[in-house]
Amino acid sequence: MAISKPLLFHVQRRALPAPTVPQAQAGIIDAPDVPAQMVIPAEAGLQPGDSVRAVMGPLFSQVQQVKPGVQTIIDIPASQLWQLDGQGSAVWAYEVMVNNNWQRSSPIMIAVTTKVNQENWVGESYREMRVGSSATFINSRVTLTFLRTSDLAIVIQNRRLFIGRFSQSRYVFPSSFTTFSGHVANIHNTAPAAHTLNFYDQEGGYIGNLHLPYTGTSSLPFTYSSPTRQRIWRVELIAGAEPIGGGINDTGFHFDDFSWK
Known part of the structure; x- marks a missing residue:
């Protein structure tokens, strides 16, 4: 009795050239608030109906089907770019479903990082603001709104921002960030919560x-990093009292700079 040989199935591998990501300059995406696009080259030979997905380090995009006569572009949402922000260089590629198996293309290396912005x-x-007025700074495009004051x-x-005591102000940024820092001067109130910065997300949720x-006459640094890397879009400052008497007559304090990333 002849014994039949087992059938061997081979998964045919396709040559899948590397994608391009126009938003990555020199391998870096530095504006993670803006969705990116992974472009699959025509040389990949994709056919209508093929299932494809993007790979970005540990993350995958949604699966989509190739459409006839249209270049295949996979959208990478900002929510995924935010997860990759600051995590270093990672493998980016695309995968095609072939015989119920995902086959990966040649990779490229991309890092996502929020560039440092400064004001x-x-x-x-020189401008003295009135309550209810707004101003957009010429360099950073941050918008300041003067909300209220009792003093x-x-x-x-030029080169600094004066904050009057007993005031509240809002700062809306053109892009999101996770770390806010700067230098502040001429705070003489020794109370631990005399002047407070509050941080909010895009929907106005408190972070x-x-x-x-306390700085005395010096200029000292400050830094805030959001927990679990929540994205900050808005900052509000509540300025409290500054001492009068004893050789000190403070009407407020100064910011020498802001930076955010």
Whole structure:
């Protein structure tokens, strides 16, 4: 009795050239608030109905089907770019379903990082703000709104921002970030919560706060990093009292700069 040989099945592998990501300059995406696109080259030979997905380090995009006569582009949402922000360089590729198996293309290496932005009011003209008014800084495009005061104004000056005591102000940023820092000067109130920065997400949800330090006549740094890397879009400052008497007559304090990333 002849014994039949077992049938051997071979999964045919396809040559899948590397994708391109136009938003990655020199292998870096530095604006993770803007969705990216993975472009699959025509040389991949995809056929209508093929299932494809993007691979970004540990993350996968949604599976989509190739459409006839249209270049295959996979959208990478900002929500996934935020997860990759600051995690270093990672393998980016695409996968095609072949005989019920995902086959991966040649990879490229991409890092996602939020670039450092700064505001130091260089070139700003002197402006005393009124309650309810707004101003957009010329360099950073951050918008300041003066919400209320029971005492003194907020004053935009060349190279610094004066904050009057007993005031509240809002700062809306053109892009999101997870770390906010800067330098503050002339805070003489020794109370631990005299002046407070509150941080909010894009929907206005509260994230956390930072109490500005006592500085005396010096300029000292401060830094806030959001928990679990939540994205910050808005900052509000509640300025409290500053001492009067004993050789000190403070009407407020100064920010020398902001930076965020």
